[in-house]
Amino acid sequence: MSGDWATSALGWWHDAGVDTIVAEAPRNWLKPASAAPTATASDLPDAAVQSGLPDDLAAFRLWLAESPDLPLAAPTARRFAPEGDPTADLMIMVSMPGRAGLVDGDEGALLDRMLKAIGYARDSVYLAPLSPIRTPTGRLNADDLKMLGPIARHHVALVKPKALLLFGDACAQALVGAPVSGARGRWHEVETPAGPIRAIATIRPEDMDRTPGLKKLAWEDLQMLMEGLKA
Numbered sequence: 336m337s338g339d340w341a342t343s344a345l346g347w348w349h350d351a352g353v354d355t356i357v358a359e360a361p362r363n364w365l366k367p368a369s370a371a372p373t374a375t376a377s378d379l380p381d382a383a384v385q386s387g388l389p390d391d392l393a394a395f396r397l398w399l400a401e402s403p404d405l406p407l408a409a410p411t412a413r414r415f416a417p418e419g420d421p422t423a424d425l426m427i428m429v430s431m432p433g434r435a436g437l438v439d440g441d442e443g444a445l446l447d448r449m450l451k452a453i454g455y456a457r458d459s460v461y462l463a464p465l466s467p468i469r470t471p472t473g474r475l476n477a478d479d480l481k482m483l484g485p486i487a488r489h490h491v492a493l494v495k496p497k498a499l500l501l502f503g504d505a506c507a508q509a510l511v512g513a514p515v516s517g518a519r520g521r522w523h524e525v526e527t528p529a530g531p532i533r534a535i536a537t538i539r540p541e542d543m544d545r546t547p548g549l550k551k552l553a554w555e556d557l558q559m560l561m562e563g564l565k566a
Contacts, residue, residue, distance in 0.1 A: 388486065392421055392493040399467050399490075406482040407468040417463035417490075424564060425455065426496035428487065429539070430475060430505035431466045438462065442540040449540070449553070453561050461494055463487075465506050475505045484509035492527035498563055499525060499532050503539035511536055519556055522563065535560050 387404075389395040399405060400414055415432035433439035438446050447457055465483050466475060475483070487509060491499060501507050504514040511523040515536050524531035537556035543549045 388489050390493070395490065395493055405467065406479060406486070407466055407470060409468075412468045414467040415464060415469075416467065417461060419458050419461045421461050421494055423459060423461045424497035425500065425560075426461045426463065426491065426494050426498070427500045427502065428463050428465055428491075428506045428510070429502045431464050431469045431473070434469065437464060438540065441544050445540045445544055449557065452554075453557050461496065463490060463494075465509060480505060480509045488525065488527045491525060491532050492529035495529055496532065498560060499534035500560060501534055501536040503542075507536035510534065515539075519552065520559075522559070533563060535563070 389398050396416060400416055402408065405414075415437045418437050429438055433442065436443065450457060450460065465487050466479065470479075487506075491510075499510075501510060501518075507513060507515050507518045510525045511518050511534060513536075515538055518536040519538070521535075523534045523536070525534045535556055538549050538553045543553055
């Protein structure tokens with residue numbers, strides 16, 4: 336992304352006033368959020384999956400890095416570890432790594448600017464992928480989400496953040512049971528083995544980078560997040 340980070344903490348959304356939204360695939364981001372039910376632990380096969388997962392964060396991170404039982408695991412598959420502070424009050428989840436890093440390139444620069452706008456740096460939050468392995472297509476299908484959702488809930492339970500920010504449809508679908516278009520704009524409770532964790536779903540940096548007008552919607556979500564973190 337171009338632009339001087341020192342100009343303004345809110346510089347990332349300077350062009351958020353664009354009112355024509357064009358993307359590769361049509362999506363009605365402005366449709367009012369429906370009251371889609373938040374998925375609960377009883378709705379998902381968490382217990383069977385989580386029973387075999389380490390109950391210590393350090394051991395769990397090692398499992399993510401090495402276990403052949405991780406969904407999408409293959410001998411040559413590159414894995415990307417979570418980044419940042421595991422004791423942070425804010426945990427951020429993205430669907431999968433970029434090609435060279437957890438959130439890299441223009442999307443990584445945009446994420447850093449978004450965090451700066453709400454008073455954070457990347458190393459002051461806990462940033463984790465729903466899948467530590469990137470798929471060849473850059474997408475996760477329904478079967479992938481069914482396997483990864485319980486593992487992500489276990490991860491969130493070990494971190495116990497004050498709030499969880501979910502980027503993109505895959506994370507939102509896996510953890511709150513709805514795509515971003517139906518989930519953003521309000522708080523959700525993600526059921527975990529450690530109890531419910533409050534979460535907000537918002538638009539991926541990739542989508543905002545491609546369609547700057549979406550930044551206005553993401554900024555609304557970030558404002559809600561900031562208020563929740565202050566409470």
